[in-house]
Amino acid sequence: MRTEGITLDQVNPSWLFPVIADIVASTSGAIVANVLPNDQHAIWTVITSYILWGTSVTMTIVILAMYYNRLMIHDILPGQVAVASFIAIGPLGMGAAAIQLLGQVSLKLFARNDFIPKAPIAGQFFYLTGILTALILWGFAVV
Numbered sequence: 412m413r414t415e416g417i418t419l420d421q422v423n424p425s426w427l428f429p430v431i432a433d434i435v436a437s438t439s440g441a442i443v444a445n446v447l448p449n450d451q452h453a454i455w456t457v458i459t460s461y462i463l464w465g466t467s468v469t470m471t472i473v474i475l476a477m478y479y480n481r482l483m484i485h486d487i488l489p490g491q492v493a494v495a496s497f498i499a500i501g502p503l504g505m506g507a508a509a510i511q512l513l514g515q516v517s518l519k520l521f522a523r524n525d526f527i528p529k530a531p532i533a534g535q536f537f538y539l540t541g542i543l544t545a546l547i548l549w550g551f552a553v554v
Contacts, residue, residue, distance in 0.1 A: 422481040423488060424498035426474050433467035434505045436460070441512035450524050457516055464509050468548070471502040503552035507545035514541020 440460030447453040478499065488496060514537050521527065521534030530536070 419477070419481050420485045422474075422477045423492065424478060424495045426478075427471060427498055427502050430467045430470045430474065431502050431505065433463045434471070434502050434509055437464035437467065438505060438509040438512060441509060441516050444520070445512075445516050450520065453516070453520055454524065454526060457513060457520060460509070460513055464506065464513065467502070468506045468510075471506065475499055475503075500552050503548045507548040507552070510541045510548070511545040512541075514538040517541070 437460040440456050440463065444453040444456035444460065447456060487493060517537035518534040521537070522531075525531070527533040
């Protein structure tokens with residue numbers, strides 16, 4: 412049995428579509444966790460959203476690295492699909508919004524519940540880390 416491999420000139424931004432769903436889910440998880448009445452459910456929603464965010468942003472960076480490599484070696488995409496180049500902005504912008512929202516929810520939720528007893532400022536750490544990470548992702552999206 413012979414399988415055809417994928418060459419570098421076939422890489423395009425539409426490969427990001429499956430990853431975008433996880434980033435949107437992590438953003439939605441942050442919004443839902445903010446209004447959940449049960450704090451334990453909210454904490455587990457935040458943890459799940461952080462996991463979704465981490466896996467999806469990591470895959471986004473891998474796919475974008477392949478796509479940028481393709482742009483350096485081969486020509487840009489043909490005319491009809493050239494507009495697909497703007498898809499690359501989506502996961503980075505949404506990922507920045509997601510990590511910032513997760514940081515805001517963590518700040519409120521962790522302080523209220525003493526989630527990490529040995530680190531009472533854990534919520535502040537997640538909040539500030541979220542802002543810094545969002546700025547980095549935003550800067551990467553601008554490029």
